[in-house]
Amino acid sequence: MTGPPLASSFLQSQSFRDVLYIIAFSLFIQGLRGLAGPTTAVRGNRIAAVGMAIAVIATLLNPLEGNWGLIVLGIALGTAVGVPAARQVKMTAMPQMVALFNGVGGGAVFLISWAEFRLTGGFAHSPTYVTVFSLFAAIVGSVSFWGSNIAFGKLQEIIPGRPISFGSAQQIVNLVLLILALAAGVDIAAGDHSEAIFIGMLVCAALLGNAVVLPIGGADMPVVISMLNAFTGLSAAATGIALDNPALIVAGMIVGASGSILTNLMAVAMNRSIPAIIAGGFGGGGAIEGASGAGEHAGTVRSTTAADAAIQLAYSSRVVIVPGYGMAVAQAQHAVRELTKELEKRGVEVSYAIHPVAGRMPGHMNVLLAEADVPYDQLKEMEDANPEFARTDVSLVIGANDVTNPAAKNTPSSPIYGMPILEVSDSNSVIVIKRSMNPGFAGIENELYYDPKTEMLFGDAKSAVSDITAELAQI
């Protein structure tokens, strides 16, 4: 008779749950270690998913107050939305998918804080630190939710990608919103139990999330997405401290660390400071400076045809392909892979040089090329690719612009001066596939196009690449 109750009390004991939580976060860490290489990564992700399942089961062992129906409802709804979204999303749309998933995470954080506030009568009997961490989670979660939704809207082109801002008042508006949200938080922490103040705090944080992301243009998106990722992670860690849950603390903090590392890497790769990106859209200053310098180029641009480009590629021994966002927009990754196969048949050695900020999120180009069956070992990171350009016959630039601009190395007055670039101009010749001579996102004229070694092939990336492949087949 004593068997079942004993078992259930053991399962429901705090220590048992804590052990499960420790197993769960160990699996998260072990899983992320797997991401160090492509062969172990799939397993790593699944290990982390098992950890998550254990964490959820441990939580459900808690003596709950009979709200099982609601729990099942929430999980069923979430699964019904999440599974098809994850299965159907195109690889080119990955940045907005990640932004959206990040947003719902932030949304969950601030909703949980809000529910906690209501349940405890405005943290009436909570220790001060619980109140402070819950409020932090509410503010950061709300910023992350709204910021991510705006980022999603911009990437999905529901909202115009160009910077939308209050101009010079932008920083003041942001600062005022931040101060208001913090002031409301301090007021509640000091003992005010008014829900109106709490909602006011959420609204200020929501407006701040909008105001921070709206002015940021398309090319700065990798930084924004990484930063919002870090925000949601940190807010989850704060929720973990408020709820005294070790799994939440560890998982949230690791995500916070990951997002911070990526944010910093992206900012370094763009040669811009994080505060400068947050304080105002990139488009503004860079575009104006670039526009004034645009007319100064006296050099001529040589254009080429698909047939000539095919001949040039066919008779080279080493070709490096430099993909950029233009390739993603044109969905040209499969066409590029076909071209590569055709070249390899002729004994041409082909590799891909990938700039860290190519695309709309960190590592975006690699995912697209992996989707198109490009072998992992052909994808070269910038540091490995740059020394190789000198012994490259043809660099084929597909829809990449600012990341190849030699002005970043040679022209101290350029807005992108100091930004690490792919040094394609070191190769014997360069073919650039581009829609027109319009400057890239930073609005800066690209000196590469006036280089006597460079030939331009104007057109849509996908059709231009397919044309070259077709010409190649006839040689």
Place this chain on the structure above:
Amino acid sequence: MIVASTLTTNLSILVLAGFIGFVVISKVPNTLHTPLMSGTNAIHGIVLLGGLLIIGLAGNGAFNKVILVIAITFGTINIVGGFLVTDRMLEMFKSKPDRGRNEREAAGEEKQEEKVP
């Protein structure tokens, strides 16, 4: 006293997790940064636990229940969607180099066979 020690323990966990996070994440190559981001995205869906814990407490009113069901839905989307999409991406990275190698090996074998006769 008990409260202070809980806080200290949790802050220690927080700081140590931060250091571990930096070490582990620093080893991830640029090439895998998109899956890294969507994978960590899935992991922060763990806030779902917060929703589960609070909805399990006594005294939640109707409005609270609505908020919490939305939070649980959001957390689940985050977890399920995040892990699935990461798995999809990583599968592409994993299988392709092998297949490429197999193709090349197969091509090599064919050439050898051609040479034999």
